[in-house]
Amino acid sequence: MKALIFLILLSQMHVAFAANSLMVGLASKDITPKEEELIPLGGYGSMERREWFNFFRRRPHWRMFRPAKGVIDPIRAKVMFLDRRETSQKLLFISLDVIGVTKEMHRDLMTRLKAMGFESASVIVSGTHTHSGPGALANNPVWEIMAMDRFQRAYYDHFLDQVISTVTEAMSKAQESELFTISFPTHELVRNRRGSERPVYPDANLLLARSMDGEWRGGIVNFAVHGTWHGASNMYFSSDVPGAIEKSMQDLLTEKNSFVRLKRDADFLFINGAEGDIAPHVEYHELGNLFAKQASSFWPSMEPLVPEWEVIQKEIELGKPKINLSKCVEQKWMPKTINLGIKRWISSKTIISQIHFKNIWFLTWPGEATTELGMMLREQAREKGAESAWVLGLSNDHLAYFVTPEEYSAGGYEACTNFFGEQGGLKVIEAHSQLSKKF
Numbered sequence: 213m214k215a216l217i218f219l220i221l222l223s224q225m226h227v228a229f230a231a232n233s234l235m236v237g238l239a240s241k242d243i244t245p246k247e248e249e250l251i252p253l254g255g256y257g258s259m260e261r262r263e264w265f266n267f268f269r270r271r272p273h274w275r276m277f278r279p280a281k282g283v284i285d286p287i288r289a290k291v292m293f294l295d296r297r298e299t300s301q302k303l304l305f306i307s308l309d310v311i312g313v314t315k316e317m318h319r320d321l322m323t324r325l326k327a328m329g330f331e332s333a334s335v336i337v338s339g340t341h342t343h344s345g346p347g348a349l350a351n352n353p354v355w356e357i358m359a360m361d362r363f364q365r366a367y368y369d370h371f372l373d374q375v376i377s378t379v380t381e382a383m384s385k386a387q388e389s390e391l392f393t394i395s396f397p398t399h400e401l402v403r404n405r406r407g408s409e410r411p412v413y414p415d416a417n418l419l420l421a422r423s424m425d426g427e428w429r430g431g432i433v434n435f436a437v438h439g440t441w442h443g444a445s446n447m448y449f450s451s452d453v454p455g456a457i458e459k460s461m462q463d464l465l466t467e468k469n470s471f472v473r474l475k476r477d478a479d480f481l482f483i484n485g486a487e488g489d490i491a492p493h494v495e496y497h498e499l500g501n502l503f504a505k506q507a508s509s510f511w512p513s514m515e516p517l518v519p520e521w522e523v524i525q526k527e528i529e530l531g532k533p534k535i536n537l538s539k540c541v542e543q544k545w546m547p548k549t550i551n552l553g554i555k556r557w558i559s560s561k562t563i564i565s566q567i568h569f570k571n572i573w574f575l576t577w578p579g580e581a582t583t584e585l586g587m588m589l590r591e592q593a594r595e596k597g598a599e600s601a602w603v604l605g606l607s608n609d610h611l612a613y614f615v616t617p618e619e620y621s622a623g624g625y626e627a628c629t630n631f632f633g634e635q636g637g638l639k640v641i642e643a644h645s646q647l648s649k650k651f
Contacts (some may be wrong), residue, residue: 217232217543223647225414225502225618228462229393230478231486233294233296233297233298233388233519234294234295234385234388234390234391234519235293235294235295235296235297235382235387235388235389235491236292236293236294236295236387236388236389236391236402236421236429237291237292237293237294237295237381237382237384237385237386238290238291238292238382238385238388238421238430238431238478238479239288239290239379239385239469239479240288240290240291240376240378240383240384240479241287241288241290241369241374241377241378241381242286242287242308242617243287243288243289243374243375243378244287244288244449245280245287245367245449247280247282247424248547249279249367249429250279250289250559251279251280251346251347251348251364251367252268252279252346252347252348252360252361252573253277253278253279253280253313253343253344253345253346253347253446253449254343254345254346254347254348254349254350254360254361254445254588255342255343255344255347255374255439255448256343256359257343257358257359257360258444258445260444260445260447261277261278262276262277262278262444262556262594262622263275263277263278266429268596269447274447275314275361275362276356276357276361277347277361277489278363278447279286279583280346280447280449280562281447281448282448282449282451283448284344284442284446284448284449284450284451285449285450285455285456286320286449286451286455286519287309287310287342287345287449287451288308288309288451289306289307289308289309289375289378290306290307290308290378290381290458290479290480290481290482291304291305291306291307291378291379291479291481292304292305292382292419292421292430292431292479292481293305293379293382293383294431295383295388295483296384296519297438299399299639301334301521302329302330302331303332303334303521303523303567304330304334304335304336304379305336305432305481305483306308306321306335306337306338306375306378306379306454306481307337307338307340307393307432307481307482307483307609308337308338308339308340308341308345308375309339309340309345309378309451309455309514310339310342310345310346310349310371311337311339311340311342311343311345311360311610312340312341312357312579312606312610313337313338313339313606313608313609313610314350314352314355315351315508315562315563315606315608315609315610316350316351316608316610317349317558317617318335318337318373318496318510318563320372321335321372321375321376322335323524324376325376325379325452328379329384331526332525332563333523333524333565334563336483336574336576336604336607336608337422337607337608338481338483338604338605338606338607338608339459339483339606339610340439340451340454340455340482340483340593340606340621341438341439341454341486341605341606342370342439342448342450342451342452342453342454342455343438343439343440343442343444343447344439344449344450344451344452345449345451346371346449347359347360347361347365348360348361348362348363348364348368349363349364349367349368349371351363351364351368351539351555352557352558353557354554354557354558359548363518364624365544369592371496380388387424388423388424389422389423389429390421390422390424390425390519391419391420391421391422391514391516391517391519392419392420392421392422392514392517393417393418393419393420393514393515393517393572393600394417394418394420394507394509394510394511394514395417395418395600396415396416396506396513397414397416397417398415398416398503398506399437399504399506400493400494401437401492401493401494401499401502401503401635402436402437402490402491402499402519403491403492404489404490404491405438405489405490405491406489406582406585406619406624406626407481410489410492410583411583411584411587412489412583412586413435413436413485413486413490413586413587413603414531414587414603416433416434416435416503416506416507417432417433417435417459417600417602418431418433418434418507419432419434420514421516425514426470426471427469427519428460428465428469428478429465429478430461430465430479430480430481431480431481431483432459432480432481432483433457433461433480433481433482433483433486433503434483434484434492434526434602434603434604435482435484435485435503436456436486436487436586436603436605437453437454437484437485437486437487437490437491437492437499438453438487438490438491438492438581439451439452439453439454440452440491440492441492441495441496441499441641442496447637448508451462451491453482453496453499454482454493454495454501455482455500455552455563456496456497456499456500456501457480457482457499457503457504458480458481458482458500459500459502460500460501460503460504461478461480461500461503461504462477462478462480463504464504464507464508465478466478466557466626468511470600472537480593482602482629483607484603484605485586485602485604485605486577486582486583486585486587486589486603486605487580487582487605487617488580488582488583488585488605488613488614488626489582489583490583503556506592507580515570517569517571518569519569520569520570521567521568521569521570522567522568523565523566523567523568524565524566524647524650524651525561525563525564525565525566526562526563526565526643526646526647527561527563527569528561528562528564528639528640528643529560529561529639530561530562530611530631530632530636530640531557531633531635531639532553532555532558532560532634532640533554533558533559533560533611533631533632533634534552534553534554534555534631534633535552535554535628535629535630535631536608536627536628536630536633537552538623539620539624539627539628539630540628550571554631558611558631561611562578562611563576563578563608564576564577564578564608564643564647565591565607565608566644566647566651567646568601569650570597571597571598571599571600572598572599572600572602573593573598573600573601573602573648574600574602574603574604575589575601575602575603575604575606575644576605576608577589577595577603577606577609577610577611577614578606578607578608578609578610578611578640579605579606579613579614580606580610580612580613580626581603581605581614581637581640582603582613582614582615582616582619582626582637582639583604583617584616584618585614585616585637585640585641586603586605588616588641589601589640589641589644590603591605592641592644592645593644593648596645596648597648605636611631612629612630612631612639613626613627613629613630614630614637615627615630615636615637616634616637616638617633617634617638619633620633620634629638
């Protein structure tokens, strides 16, 4: 009888383990434009980058901005693929070294990914927000004039081809793995550029994958920081701060893997947070190294993550897009009612997604939320049952800055480059509140 009971318990444990088994694939690919392609940098609309009096020359890939001169750090596509085969659930995270991912880019990628078995709600495409990534990728006059240069269809299609190739590679590398998370406060890495008295987002988050033989394979870094260490005068491709963090975390896992036989280097994806007012505080390589050291010090606080999740996505309405010109100048005489209408080029609708790993929630933001908005979204999620809420900024769409009503009233760069006024950020938070009720 005891033997029978033991066998029954053993079979139940096997069924439970099988139900929770997970295949994880990670991959990265160098997609830096070739010098002969003459691709400009995307991210700054600075005078140093613009090509004046060149509008009538015949060039294949640029009109308003000068092409990049070379490479400091490679531009990469990075992918993390999760597959629960027993339940036919898939998740796909894509991190790209670009200033931002438009809704159109997400849509065009989904056209290809649906044929590979992915649902839109299960795909998160994020721009790391390096200001030294490739331009010519946004088919929108607003972005073209501001910082991206003219859209180039041939380069755009080639760019998407390389992203899909990276997804395919990640899927081919999938192997049974376990997931773990770490959330920890960082110190002296970033600053609030709106003033030293203002807060920075309090936590960094890590999602880590470990194979069943004990090898750390990589994962996701979720951290709020602008990729602006290389200033507006830089003319060389660079993944900037996000890339430095990825590299340092890869080195950390190499150290952690010292006791196992390495099959390949670890792959990390950087997904930004509520970084709208956050700038790097130290040199970008030093920042990456310090980030990894601080992450290592919290290694003992690591917790396993049960590979069970739910996803949901929703299109939301943000209102009529416009730029309030009074927020862009300091002159008191500027009438507050003078607005630049941009509804012809900027959609009033966007998409948000939520992924719930039980009590750990991933919440996307379609652009750059300030610290205050990020903390408001996090606290709202906690009130609704989340133990931990990760803000995935610049994901699935890029609609510039979102600020609080108080920040909008104060004006400044973030308020100027704001398309949906003082209520836009609050509308995103309310939409997430309504979306979480559907779980």
